[in-house]
Amino acid sequence: MTQLALVIDLNTCVGCHACVTSCKEWNTSGQAGPMVDQNPYAAEPTGTFFNRVQSFEVGTFPNTQTVHFPKSCLHCEDPPCVPVCPTGASYKRPEDGIVLVDYDKCIGCEYCSWACPYGAREIDEQQKVMKKCTLCIDRLYDESLPEAERKPVCVLSCPTSARIYGDIHDPESDASKAISDAGGYQLMPEWGTAPANHYLPRRKVGIAVHAEDLQRVDNPLRKEDRGPRKPTTRTTLDDSTSW
Amino acid sequence: MKPAISVILLTTLVGAGQGLFLAFYSAEWFVLLGILRPALNDYGGQAAALSFLFLALGLVASFFHLGHPERAWRAAAMWRSSWLSREVIALPAAMLLILGYALVKLSALDSIVLVLGESIPISISTVVGFGAVLAICALFVCTAMIYACLKFLRQWHSPLTVLNFLLMGCASGFTLASALASYSQDGRFAYFVGMAVFLTLAALVFRFATLLRNKGLRSPSSLQSAIGVHHPTIRQIAQGAMGGSFNTRAFIHGYGASVVRLARRGFLLLGFVIPLLLLQISDESSILICSLAFVLQYLGLLAERWYFFIEAEHPQNLYYQMIS
Numbered sequence: 001m002t003q004l005a006l007v008i009d010l011n012t013c014v015g016c017h018a019c020v021t022s023c024k025e026w027n028t029s030g031q032a033g034p035m036v037d038q039n040p041y042a043a044e045p046t047g048t049f050f051n052r053v054q055s056f057e058v059g060t061f062p063n064t065q066t067v068h069f070p071k072s073c074l075h076c077e078d079p080p081c082v083p084v085c086p087t088g089a090s091y092k093r094p095e096d097g098i099v100l101v102d103y104d105k106c107i108g109c110e111y112c113s114w115a116c117p118y119g120a121r122e123i124d125e126q127q128k129v130m131k132k133c134t135l136c137i138d139r140l141y142d143e144s145l146p147e148a149e150r151k152p153v154c155v156l157s158c159p160t161s162a163r164i165y166g167d168i169h170d171p172e173s174d175a176s177k178a179i180s181d182a183g184g185y186q187l188m189p190e191w192g193t194a195p196a197n198h199y200l201p202r203r204k205v206g207i208a209v210h211a212e213d214l215q216r217v218d219n220p221l222r223k224e225d226r227g228p229r230k231p232t233t234r235t236t237l238d239d240s241t242s243w
Numbered sequence: 244m245k246p247a248i249s250v251i252l253l254t255t256l257v258g259a260g261q262g263l264f265l266a267f268y269s270a271e272w273f274v275l276l277g278i279l280r281p282a283l284n285d286y287g288g289q290a291a292a293l294s295f296l297f298l299a300l301g302l303v304a305s306f307f308h309l310g311h312p313e314r315a316w317r318a319a320a321m322w323r324s325s326w327l328s329r330e331v332i333a334l335p336a337a338m339l340l341i342l343g344y345a346l347v348k349l350s351a352l353d354s355i356v357l358v359l360g361e362s363i364p365i366s367i368s369t370v371v372g373f374g375a376v377l378a379i380c381a382l383f384v385c386t387a388m389i390y391a392c393l394k395f396l397r398q399w400h401s402p403l404t405v406l407n408f409l410l411m412g413c414a415s416g417f418t419l420a421s422a423l424a425s426y427s428q429d430g431r432f433a434y435f436v437g438m439a440v441f442l443t444l445a446a447l448v449f450r451f452a453t454l455l456r457n458k459g460l461r462s463p464s465s466l467q468s469a470i471g472v473h474h475p476t477i478r479q480i481a482q483g484a485m486g487g488s489f490n491t492r493a494f495i496h497g498y499g500a501s502v503v504r505l506a507r508r509g510f511l512l513l514g515f516v517i518p519l520l521l522l523q524i525s526d527e528s529s530i531l532i533c534s535l536a537f538v539l540q541y542l543g544l545l546a547e548r549w550y551f552f553i554e555a556e557h558p559q560n561l562y563y564q565m566i567s
C-alpha cells in the first residue's frame with residue numbers, strides 16, 4: 001500500500017514562507033480554489049491557507065535556537081477526521097493514502113475540524129466548506145507536467161530543500177530514507193493518529209575534533225608513536241660496498 | 244473550544260423536548276400499571292405536540308451551524324461511522340414518532356389494540372409512544388456521543404457526558420411537565436414534581452462530578468510533543484497568520500478566568516440549585532413558581548452547555564501559544 005507524505009526537515013527550514021505562498025498560489029487557482037482572502041491589504045488580514053509556517057524560540061537567551069515549523073494536514077494513516085464526517089465528504093484515498101474533502105458534499109458542519117488534533121482543517125469563509133492540504137493531488141498524477149514536477153508545489157518551491165516528498169511505505173523512497181537516517185518523528189504520537197507526514201529534528205551539522213580522536217590514548221602499543229627508525233652506528237652493507 | 248450558539252440551542256431544546264415527552268409517556272404507563280391515578284384531564288397529546296415543537300426548534304437552530312444547510316440531507320449518509328450522522332437520523336425519527344403520538348392522541352384515532360395480561364389495555368398511542376421513547380433514547384446517546392467520542396477532547400471523552408445530557412434533558416423536561424400539570428390541574432403534579440426534583444438532583448451530582456473530574460485532567464500533549472522539540476523552554480514567536488485564522492477563531496474562546504468562573508457558578512445555581520428550591524416550595528396551584536423554575540433551569544442549562552464548550556481544551560490550541 002502506498003502512503004504519500006511529506007518529510008519536513010526542521011534543521012534546514014529557514015522560515016521563508018515560500019511553501020506557504022506557492023501553496024496558496026497553486027491551490028487558489030486550481031481545483032481546490034478559490035481560497036478566500038479577507039482584508040488582504042488591511043490591518044487584520046486573514047484567509048484560508050493549507051500550509052502555515054510558525055516560529056518558536058527554544059531555550060533561554062542567549063542560548064536560543066529559532067525553530068521554524070511548517071504545519072499542514074499530516075495525512076494521518078488513521079485519520080480521526082474521516083470517520084466523524086456525517087456526509088462522507090472527508091475521505092482517505094486507499095490507493096495513495098491522501099486525505100481529501102469533497103467540496104460538493106461538504107455541508108460545512110466543522111465536525112471534522114473538531115476531530116483533528118492538529119488544527120489542520122480550515123473552513124473557507126467564502127465557500128463555507130472545509131479545506132485542507134490536498135498534497136497537490138492535481139499535480140501528482142498530471143501527465144502533462146514533466147515528471148520531476150509531479151510533486152507538491154511546496155516541495156518544488158522550498159529553497160533549502162527542507163521538504164521531501166515520497167511514499168513512506170516504500171523503504172527505498174527518499175522520504176523513508178530521510179526518516180530512518182535522520183530520526184524522523186511524528187507530531188503528537190500519543191493520539192494514535194499515525195501521521196504520515198514526518199519531521200526531521202534539529203541536529204548538529206559540524207563535528208568537534210578532539211586530540212583523542214587523532215591519537216588513540218588507550219592503545220598500549222602506542223603504534224602512532226613509532227616514527228622513522230633512528231640512524232644506527234653499526235656498519236651497514238651500504239657502507240662497505242660500492243655499487 | 245469556542246461555544247457554538249446554534250449547537251447550544253440545539254442540544255438544550257432537544258433535551259427539554261425529549262424530557263417532556265418522557266415525562267408524559269412515563270406517567271401514562273404508571274396509570275396503565277395502576278401506580279398513578281388516571282389524569283383528570285388528559286392532555287398528553289398537547290404535551291407531545293409541545294415536545295415536538297421543542298425538537299423542531301432545535302432542528303432549526305442546528306441549521307444555522309451549517310455552512311451549506313441546503314445539503315443537510317447528505318448528513319445521513321455515514322451512519323455507520325459518524326455519531327453526527329446517527330443524530331441526523333435519530334432526530335427526525337424521534338420528531339416523527341412524537342408527532343405521530345400527538346396526532347393519534349389528539350384525533351379520535353386512538354383505540355385499544357391489545358390487552359396485556361388481561362388488565363393493561365395497550366392503545367395505538369401507547370405503541371407509537373413506545374417507538375418514540377426508543378428514538379428518544381437513541382437521540383440522547385447520539386447527541387452526547389458526538390462530543391464524547393472525540394478522544395483528545397478529554398473533558399468530553401467520558402461516559403459522564405452521555406449521562407449528563409440524559410439527566411439534564413430529563414430534568415428540564417420534567418420541570419416543564421410540572422409547570423404544565425400545575426396549569427392544567429390534572430392531578431399528576433406530585434409525580435412530575437417529584438421526578439423533576441430527583442432528576443435535577445441527580446443531574447447536579449453528576450455534573451459536579453464531571454467538574455471535579457475535569458479539574459484533575461492533564462493532557463498527554465504538550466507544546467513539546469506538538470512540534471517534537473524536547474526542550475523545557477519553548478516560546479512561540481509567530482503563529483503563521485497576522486489577523487488570526489480559522490484555528491484561532493473556532494477553538495480559542497478568549498474569555499477570562501473570571502467570566503468562566505461566573506458562568507460555572509451561574510449554571511450551577513440557575514440550572515440546578517434555584518429550580519430545586521422553587522420546585523420544593525411549589526404546590527399544585529403554583530403555576531408561576533413552576534414556570535419560573537423551568538425558565539430559570541433552561542437558562543441555566545444554556546449556560547451549562549456554554550460552559551461545556553469553554554471547558555473543553557482542544558490540543559490544536561498548543562500551536563497558538565501566543566493567544567491561548
Ligand code: SF4
Pocket residue numbers: 072073074075076079080081082099115116117118119120121132193195
Ligand atoms: S492532520 Fe488532521 S486533517 Fe489531516 S489527516 Fe490527520 S486528523 Fe485529518
Ligand code: SF4
Pocket residue numbers: 084085086087088089090101105106107108109110111112113129130
Ligand atoms: S465540515 Fe464537511 S468534511 Fe467536515 S465533517 Fe462536516 S461535512 Fe464532513
